[in-house]
Amino acid sequence: MDEADIRRMVEEGISHSEISYRLRRRHPGVRELSERSVRILCFEHDIHSNSDVSNRELRQIVEAGVREVGPAYGRKMMKGYLQTRGFRVWEKRVGWALGQVAPGYHRRRQALAHRRVNPIPYYAQYCGHKMHIDQNKKLLMYGVTHVLAIDGYSGFILGIITMPIKNNILIYRHLFRPILIQFGLWDQIRVDHGKEFILSLYVQERLANLRRNQRRAPHVQSMSRENHPAERIWVEVNQRVNYPVKECLNDLVETDQLDLNDDIVKFCILWLAMRVCQAGIELFVLANTLCVTLYIGKGTPNHRVQNHQAVRPPAGTIPTVDYAVQLFEGEGGILRRPTEYGNDLIADNAIHLARSQYFTLNHGTYNDLYSATVNGYHTPFHDAWRYFYHLTITL
Template sequence: MEELVDEDDVRAYIAQGFTHDKISDLLTGQFPSVRGFSARSVRRYCKEHDIHWTTPVTDDELQREVEKGVEAVGPTYGRKTMKGYLATQGLYGIGEARVGRALKEAAPEYHQSRQASAARRANPIPYYAEYFGHKLHIDQNEKLGMYGVTHVAAIDGYSGKLVQTATMPLKNNQVIYRDVFRPVALTYGLWDQLRVDHGSEFLLTLFVQESLSAQRTNTSRECYVQSDSRRNHPIERIWGEVNQRVNYPIKAALNILVEQDALDLTDEKSKFSVSSVAMETSKVGMARFVDSWNMHPIPGRGTPDFIWTQQNRAAPIPPYAVPSLHEAVLAYEAATGGTLVPPHTFGLDVLAHSPAKTLEREQQMRHNFNLEDIFSRAVNGDGTLLQQAVTYHRRLTESLL
């Protein structure tokens, strides 16, 4: 065992919460013709190399870290996702039960709310993905669409790993290709099959997926499938989490501005201001959610990040083979005779033609507002800082004209 097993790998297994029996099964599967990977051998190996599940974090220290976590991500993170969030902060190997107790103590009202809404509906539609790289699901979320915020995410169907997200003012073919599909291909490779709904915003992405399809791991599969949005279920289930943990708190704060006639969505300059602030705020929440999600434990399998490292069969592709946005647009328009709408803003940016004034606005916004504070307060039910930032952005833009 000493000669074949990498100590870092065993430490990673333990960090994911795997038992000695589970690690024994994994090693036996990796080395089927080799003896000596019994649970007893694994236990002895861990003892000799000082590898333990136990963590030096005391209950008091854990309580403080969980309280910080609740402040950062709000009321909807349960023990699994909070454990993932803590891992992003460098705290590994903490049992779910401990995290659950700390969550209950940190915010009893949040705990009761989660308990009351804990009726999780199991997905009734059979779903199967064979390995990481089999099915890639991409979809858009427009719950904040009226405020100029659209999220697009890509998730691997086998591991549940969110491999890319992007936030944009309006869904757009070029932005989705540039900020979602192309980074995924360059970072991970090509999936056997891309699955999207029937929206026209994926035309460029589907065109490039098809043009590269000969380089996939399994070329016998259809290179893409378009289906009803409700059947794109791995990504649809993610949106429920994103709505609760990112979109709804932001939307609630912005709705108050509209109800109080402090935000006029018929005014193009106001639309640009609310979109700019809401997008940057939601990016904070999305980044926290994605990192936490990819580190949350899946019973018996590990985290999405861990599963990816064990079953990665996405087909590597050299960077030069993945067309740039400009190359992809030219190829698509030449092949189809169609025209793709270029990226555009939500509302009107009256400073767009003055880089110096645009920079001055960005600097003033950063000086007066901290996006992480804005999100943390909004997700915990206090949207006043977000509202102030939107109003300030609008007035600042006017003053710089």
């Protein structure tokens, strides 16, 4: 086969099957012109249509990605991650590179036995039909709680926040209200029976007459296991963020380096754990918007959410946080105000800022700490929390 001719056709975007067909017509009777033969030749000679990245460069890029995001990113998620870095690479090439640069991680992913298949068909008619909100308390022992909102149709993560202790007011302020402002009003919100979403559901009900389809109930509370899209996301977040960080924190407790009865220690470990988790979650969300693993249908979540049918409420109709609290409590509702986990000795904002600057100067970025932790290297995190604790005491 003429390698230069095949390279030209591949670069023009012609498929392997079409190239095989053209070659067989051009050279009748010649063997080894099948689609499989063309595909093997292209792989062996680094001929690719959707990327100018060679196999050697791809291995280097993927190796750097694995160092940053750890062992849980498979070919689909790693493809999305690489796209956030400006590299568009064929999914099968990414899988091949993962097997080359981190074979141990690759075998571990293949051996996972806890993948669940939902036996009940799930249906969302369009982007803007169902919004699922759920919480994750895998790190509750260390004061860290995650709350996310996801569109049931596209799989697009509308928002995800990390807070010390779950709270209605914080969820409305940092998650639900920003979604209303940025995207609009979903037809229906689906949550579990927890009380931490009451304020958001109250506002959803007040705005219910502005929805696209008002025949649907504005919100539904069901068993946590029936909140399918959100629960599926948590499986991914736990693998990639929560479990590696929890293992690192458990090491501190098991070696008696962490006394969770000390309020100052509790605050310091929370401060660092929240930021390291948030660094990992931000990487996950970016990769998820460009991958195809966590939803049903064609197209990426980022693409499918662009034509959403959520209705943008008129200006001034979305209650401010204080006004929403006032309305809810005025109708007899009771809301707890946000509380702290542990005790921060520093009250002055200028000293707060100085502490953060000192910490970053001496221990790098939270992304660096996350990358080390997720790859099983706990020493940087342990050193960082001890430094922050002593820095807090000193200041």
